[in-house]
Amino acid sequence: MAISETSRSSSELPLTTADSNKATAKKLTLVPLIFLIYFEVAGGPFGEEPAVQAAGPLLAILGFLIFPFIWSVPEALITAELSTAFPGNGGFVIWAHRAFGSFVGSMMGSLKFLSGVINVASFPVLCVTYLDKLFPVLESGWPRNVCIFASTVVLSFLNYTGLAIVGYAAVVLGLVSLSPFLVMSAMAIPKIKPHRWGSLGNKKKDWNLYFNTLFWNLNFWDNVSTLAGEVKKPQKTFPLALLIAVIFTCVAYLIPLLAVTGAVSVDQSRWENGFHAEAAEMIAGKWLKIWIEIGAVLSSIGLFEAQLSSSAYQLEGMAELGFLPKFFGVRSKWFNTPWVGILISALMSLGLSYMNFTDIISSANFLYTLGMYLEFASFIWLRRKLPELKRPYRVPLKTPGVVIMCLIPSGFLVVIIIFATKIVYLVSGLMTVGAIGWYFLINYFRKKKIFEFNEVSDDLDNDVNGAEHPKVDDHDS
Numbered sequence: 001m002a003i004s005e006t007s008r009s010s011s012e013l014p015l016t017t018a019d020s021n022k023a024t025a026k027k028l029t030l031v032p033l034i035f036l037i038y039f040e041v042a043g044g045p046f047g048e049e050p051a052v053q054a055a056g057p058l059l060a061i062l063g064f065l066i067f068p069f070i071w072s073v074p075e076a077l078i079t080a081e082l083s084t085a086f087p088g089n090g091g092f093v094i095w096a097h098r099a100f101g102s103f104v105g106s107m108m109g110s111l112k113f114l115s116g117v118i119n120v121a122s123f124p125v126l127c128v129t130y131l132d133k134l135f136p137v138l139e140s141g142w143p144r145n146v147c148i149f150a151s152t153v154v155l156s157f158l159n160y161t162g163l164a165i166v167g168y169a170a171v172v173l174g175l176v177s178l179s180p181f182l183v184m185s186a187m188a189i190p191k192i193k194p195h196r197w198g199s200l201g202n203k204k205k206d207w208n209l210y211f212n213t214l215f216w217n218l219n220f221w222d223n224v225s226t227l228a229g230e231v232k233k234p235q236k237t238f239p240l241a242l243l244i245a246v247i248f249t250c251v252a253y254l255i256p257l258l259a260v261t262g263a264v265s266v267d268q269s270r271w272e273n274g275f276h277a278e279a280a281e282m283i284a285g286k287w288l289k290i291w292i293e294i295g296a297v298l299s300s301i302g303l304f305e306a307q308l309s310s311s312a313y314q315l316e317g318m319a320e321l322g323f324l325p326k327f328f329g330v331r332s333k334w335f336n337t338p339w340v341g342i343l344i345s346a347l348m349s350l351g352l353s354y355m356n357f358t359d360i361i362s363s364a365n366f367l368y369t370l371g372m373y374l375e376f377a378s379f380i381w382l383r384r385k386l387p388e389l390k391r392p393y394r395v396p397l398k399t400p401g402v403v404i405m406c407l408i409p410s411g412f413l414v415v416i417i418i419f420a421t422k423i424v425y426l427v428s429g430l431m432t433v434g435a436i437g438w439y440f441l442i443n444y445f446r447k448k449k450i451f452e453f454n455e456v457s458d459d460l461d462n463d464v465n466g467a468e469h470p471k472v473d474d475h476d477s
Contacts (some may be wrong), residue, residue, distance in 0.1 A: 027232035030241055032167030033224070035174045037245035038252075039306035040223045041072075043299040044177050045256040045276060047126060048217055053271035054210035056201025057261040063214045064253045068246065071409045075221040075372075076246050077395045078379045078406075080239040083225045084392040085382075087234040090317030091225030091310075092375055097321060099378035099385065103439060108374045109318050110435030115367035116223065116311040117345050119216075120304060121352035122364070124148045124155075127300035129273050130293045148353050155304045156346035159312070162335045166305045173302035177295040178252060180280065180288060185259035187284045192262035199261075201268045208362070208419040215365050215416055217253065221246075222375065223307060226314040235392030308349070312341030323442065325451035366420050366428040369413045376406040 028036070051060035086094045092112055097105030128147050132138035138147055159166060221242070228234050260279040270278070277296065281289035316338040319329030332339045382389070383399055395402060420428070446453050 028167050028227065028230055028237075029232050030237050032171055033231060033237060033241040034245050034248070035170035035302075036167055036227070036306045036309070037221070037224045037241055038174055038249055039170050039299075039302040040220050040310060041245070042217060042249045042252060043174075043303040043306075044295065045181060045253050046130070046296045046299050047273060048213065048253055048257060049271045049273055049275040050209055051213040051217075052201075052257075052261065052275075053268055054206040054213065056205075056268060057197055057199045059200065059205075059210065061197060061254070061257060061261065063210070064218075064250070064257060067214045067218055068250045070412060071215070072218050072221060072246055072250070074405050074409050075219070076242045078375065079222045079225050080242050080393045081391055081395050082379060082382070083228045083238045084235040085389060087228040087231070087238075088317060088320070089226055089229040089313045090321050091228060091314060092222050092371070092378075093226075093314065093318055093321065093323065095225075095378045095382065096374050099381040102323070104374060104378075105321070106323050106439040106442070107435055108371055108378075109314065109323055110438055111367050111371035111374070111432070112223075113311060113314055113345075114431050114435070115364045115371060116220075116307060116314070117348040118352050118364040118367065119220065120307045120311060120345065120349035123300045123304040123307070124151045124353050126273065126303075127151060127297050130277065130296035130300070133274055133277055134290065134293055149350065152304075152346060152350045152353065155301060156308065156342060159305055159308050159342050159346075160332065160335060160337055160339055162337055166309055170302050170306060173298045177299040177302065180291040180295045181252075181256045181276075184276075184280045184283055184288055184292065185255050187288075188259040188263035191264075191283065192259065193265075194262060196262050196265060197258065203268055207415075208421065211412075211415055211419055212362050212365050215412075218249070219365070219368060220307070223310040226310045226317055229317070230313065239393040308342065308345055311345040311349075312338050315341035315344065320454060322446075322454040325445065325453055327451070362420060362424040363427045365416050366424050367431060369416050370428075370432065372413060373410065376410060380406060 048060070048064065051063055054060075055063075082095045083091070086098065088094055090097075090109075093105050093109040096108035125148065128138055128144055128151070131147070132144070137143045158169070224238075224242075228238070231237055256276060260276060260283075264279045264282050266279075266282075274293075274296070277289045277292045280292045315324060316329040316331075318324045319326055328340055328344075329338060330340045331337060380399070380402055383402060395405070397405060445451050
């Protein structure tokens with residue numbers, strides 16, 4: 001491949017058999033993409049309750065009101081610009097690779113993938129946490145473990161059946177899982193006492209839990225970038241989908257939080273995962289509690305499906321770039337899905353799902369934080385390095401502006417690192433060291449020709465080091 005060709009998107013390159021399969025696969029359109037983004041990030045207000053337990057109603061409300069502007073909006077803007085400029089399934093891996101070369105690209109891929117599969121592991125746990133309020137036998141022991149295992153296997157198979165199916169399923173799951181919260185919020189209005197919103201709580205602040213809850217509930221906007229190659233007209237669809245998803249997600253968190261904190265007065269310690277269901281019973285009766293618990297299960301399914309898809313397609317994109325052996329990108333003959341990526345992602349998340357829930361989300365946040373520093377740096381450097389690259393959507397700021405836009409959320413990332421626990425430092429440290437070792441191991445495999453690799457990675461490194469970049473034409477991916 002000529003070096004000048006590397007600045008093109010994957011759809012401009014000669015089609016391989018895999019590419020031909022992808023070209024005939026059904027593409028994601030706007031509405032399914034909106035709901036996939038929604039489930040990449042939130043999936044509903046499930047999981048926001050610990051913010052109240054950690055810091056009281058006022059700080060929880062302020063957190064979900066202010067944090068989207070500090071974190072979600074900048075991350076969504078970066079994703080919109082770079083996903084439309086580089087619409088391939090590698091997503092953020094492509095961005096880091098084009099900016100800094102193969103080592104940084106590999107580290108970005110490893111850190112984001114590990115944070116992704118850890119995050120995927122949390123959803124069967126969250127699902128069973130809601131179910132055990134209906135079926136106490138699932139609170140602990142082998143019934144809980146079997147339930148986590150069975151749900152992971154079944155949901156992974158659904159993912160295997162195709163991204164278009166997952167996308168439309170996300171629409172249905174999103175609407176159904178949110179409906180009981182709309183009912184609860186409406187029924188709570190007569191019982192709301194606004195002075196309760198101003199409470200700072202009656203216990204010592206748990207800043208580690210507070211910040212990790214906010215971060216976990218409002219991050220992973222860039223995960224959808226690994227699906228860019230599966231989206232119809234990504235240059236037009238991505239920015240609009242991200243805009244709608246940001247607004248939709250923030251409203252879906254705030255309305256139930258305002259309703260419950262204003263209508264229900266309970267001990268702060270009761271605000272743990274699953275409390276929204278208990279609050280629903282206090283507000284309207286057991287029927288609404290059961291409805292919300294069913295909604296929580298459906299939401300967990302949507303979250304699992306969306307994020308497992310991102311992890312699986314990321315592996316396929318990394319195989320296309322040459323960061324992983326070709327077999328990581330193998331697609332199913334029946335459903336045209338990257339079954340190897342799905343299998344690996346599902347097995348890793350299954351192994352991690354038996355960790356403590358707080359440790360799961362804290363470890364995912366920590367690794368994601370390290371990856372985001374690379375992402376911010378890549379975004380800024382690509383602006384400077386490739387000023388002539390056509391960006392169908394461009395963040396309306398010049399270089400000093402984008403630097404400031406990235407510095408503000410970077411400051412928050414420092415807070416996540418500072419408040420991490422020892423077990424999180426240990427898990428994240430081992431995985432980071434493993435990511436560095438993985439880069440050199442892959443290079444060894446390539447050198448010894450133990451596995452077959454694509455050679456695009458080397459071309460991109462040459463391209464990064466000074467080749468001229470023609471503009472990219474707007475096209476359907």
